[in-house]
Amino acid sequence: MLGYYGSYDVVVCGGGTSGVPAAIAAARAGAKTLLIERVGQLGGQMNFSGPPGFAYAFLFNGRGEQIIGGFAQETHKRLLEAGHALPHLRPKWRGQFTFSYVDPDWWGLLVYEMMKENNVELMLHTMVTDVILDGNVVKGVVTAHPSGKSIVLAKVVIDCTGEGEVSYLAGAEYDILPKDQLEPSTVAFTVDGVDWDKVLAYVKSNIDDFIFDQVLLPYNGMTVEDIKKEVLKAESILDIGEIMGFEKIRVKALETGEWHGNSGIGFFLMPKEGGRVLAHFQHSSHVGNADCTDVRDLTYVEVEARMQDIIAWKCIKKYLPGFENAYITRVCPEVRIRETRRIICDYVLTADDVVEARKFDDVIGKSSFPVGGKHAVGDRALTLEAVRLPKDGGSHDIPYRALVVKGLENLLVAGKAISTDRPSHHRFLQQTTVTGTAAGVAAAVAARRGVTPRALENDLKEVQEILIKQGAILYGTH
Numbered sequence: 277m278l279g280y281y282g283s284y285d286v287v288v289c290g291g292g293t294s295g296v297p298a299a300i301a302a303a304r305a306g307a308k309t310l311l312i313e314r315v316g317q318l319g320g321q322m323n324f325s326g327p328p329g330f331a332y333a334f335l336f337n338g339r340g341e342q343i344i345g346g347f348a349q350e351t352h353k354r355l356l357e358a359g360h361a362l363p364h365l366r367p368k369w370r371g372q373f374t375f376s377y378v379d380p381d382w383w384g385l386l387v388y389e390m391m392k393e394n395n396v397e398l399m400l401h402t403m404v405t406d407v408i409l410d411g412n413v414v415k416g417v418v419t420a421h422p423s424g425k426s427i428v429l430a431k432v433v434i435d436c437t438g439e440g441e442v443s444y445l446a447g448a449e450y451d452i453l454p455k456d457q458l459e460p461s462t463v464a465f466t467v468d469g470v471d472w473d474k475v476l477a478y479v480k481s482n483i484d485d486f487i488f489d490q491v492l493l494p495y496n497g498m499t500v501e502d503i504k505k506e507v508l509k510a511e512s513i514l515d516i517g518e519i520m521g522f523e524k525i526r527v528k529a530l531e532t533g534e535w536h537g538n539s540g541i542g543f544f545l546m547p548k549e550g551g552r553v554l555a556h557f558q559h560s561s562h563v564g565n566a567d568c569t570d571v572r573d574l575t576y577v578e579v580e581a582r583m584q585d586i587i588a589w590k591c592i593k594k595y596l597p598g599f600e601n602a603y604i605t606r607v608c609p610e611v612r613i614r615e616t617r618r619i620i621c622d623y624v625l626t627a628d629d630v631v632e633a634r635k636f637d638d639v640i641g642k643s644s645f646p647v648g649g650k651h652a653v654g655d656r657a658l659t660l661e662a663v664r665l666p667k668d669g670g671s672h673d674i675p676y677r678a679l680v681v682k683g684l685e686n687l688l689v690a691g692k693a694i695s696t697d698r699p700s701h702h703r704f705l706q707q708t709t710v711t712g713t714a715a716g717v718a719a720a721v722a723a724r725r726g727v728t729p730r731a732l733e734n735d736l737k738e739v740q741e742i743l744i745k746q747g748a749i750l751y752g753t754h
């Protein structure tokens with residue numbers, strides 16, 4: 277039996293890193309907002325299938341200008357004040373690759389507070405299973421939950437499911453690579469009990485074993501050797517931020533069959549109260565040749581990633597200096613998916629737009645993340661050949677049209693499924709907060725005016741003004 281749940285201005289489907297800010301932004305812009313999430317935990321890749329070792333990165337461009345504010349800035353500031361984040365880490369040698377660490381567990385608690393503060397209604401443990409369509413006009417969604425199935429009506433629906441699931445169900449066009457070319461997926465785990473002095477000493481005395489070129493961003497004008505000199509000056513592991521390499525250990529463990537060979541060895545850092553630091557391994561399983569929109573492949577990935585994690589952890593504990601007494605505090609409850617569908621919208625962001633640091637009249641936010649640099653199964657976590665940055669250490673605009681799903685009315689997409697070509701795939705979480713916020717504000721304005729979000733493409737002034745009031749950075753940077 278299909279019940280009726282309710283009727284809203286804005287329904288956000290998926291409460292991950294784009295859905296959370298989308299719902300808050302829509303509610304702040306005056307919309308009666310419902311956020312529907314498949315599990316009980318809000319946060320998606322931030323703290324359910326994540327967390328990332330760091331959050332957020334790339335809030336600054338290579339010239340040191342802050343280009344991302346809004347939700348990312350607000351949550352970082354609130355957590356910093358509460359002792360659950362670290363100040364922005366932006367040494368020159370990192371170029372654009374700045375870190376703004378927050379404790380993802382506390383982030384996960386804060387966002388529930390923010391839902392209450394802003395009167396966002398939540399519908400948790402609820403799966404969106406279908407879309408209600410009148411021709412090409414989206415009218416709402418069908419949901420499944422412990423008490424059965426119900427319909428939810430909406431003036432505007434925002435697809436924040438990560439995999440573009442709602443857009444797909446609505447019949448949207450999308451792009452996806454053949455599965456042998458998709459980025460691999462990971463079940464991440466976090467460990468405590470690390471002797472960080474020992475790790476730092478090992479890094480410094482084996483500096484050539486570590487990979488710093490992945491953050492060698494040309495704008496900082498430094499060479500790998502310059503960067504190594506800077507790393508040697510580090511007084512704390514937190515000055516380095518991300519540790520990738522342990523090459524001698526990896527090569528030896530491969531020979532003895534103690535490393536699985538699907539990725540490099542490395543980890544990110546996670547701050548905890550009282551200056552405690554945890555290590556977060558988010559590359560130590562890498563399962564490729566799988567399309568995670570196919571349930572058979574998805575199931576295979578969940579199992580295979582855990583098999584790789586078991587091998588990885590045994591190797592880490594046995595061979596990585598400083599990890600002798602470390603222990604796993606958390607294995608993420610589900611796989612973290614890097615890449616599936618990119619939904620086709622009224623504009624497809626291109627690699628040229630990124631590299632040329634292009635500006636658009638319908639700007640809704642910015643990004644300085646490079647094109648390329650995709651994860652692949654193999655010796656190293658990243659393929660670096662095709663990495664290209666926005667020119668002159670700048671950033672590019674994200675156009676609103678890249679969120680307006682082509683051929684359908686009343687449907688916006690935000691997060692990693694927005695409309696881009698493959699090299700410029702916008703999957704980094706700070707980018708997803710930007711597109712989530714913009715979709716939330718645009719949906720609220722469209723709902724209030726009684727127009728479809730597409731009608732705002734040439735009339736975006738009010739949306740942009742509200743975004744700026746909500747802290748977004750739209751103008752005034754390179």
Ligand SMILES: Cc1cc2nc3c(=O)[nH]c(=O)nc-3n(C[C@H](O)[C@H](O)[C@H](O)COP(=O)(O)OP(=O)(O)OC[C@H]3O[C@@H](n4cnc5c(N)ncnc54)[C@H](O)[C@@H]3O)c2cc1C
Pocket residue numbers: 289290291292293294295312313314315318319320321322326328329330332333402403404405436437438439441461462464558559612613614690691692693702703704705706708
């Ligand atoms: C292994 C890995 C490491 C990464 N590391 C970093 C990093 O270090 N830094 C960084 O910036 N980015 C990183 N990323 C990328 C980043 O975390 C994600 O791309 C980003 O968080 C995606 O945000 P999203 O909102 O699109 O999707 P998600 O955060 O995945 O949110 C989707 C939400 O929708 C819900 N959902 C899905 N389908 C339905 C449905 N039908 N009904 C209801 N709810 C549904 C899900 O439960 C989930 O909560 C990493 C990604 C991976 C895979």
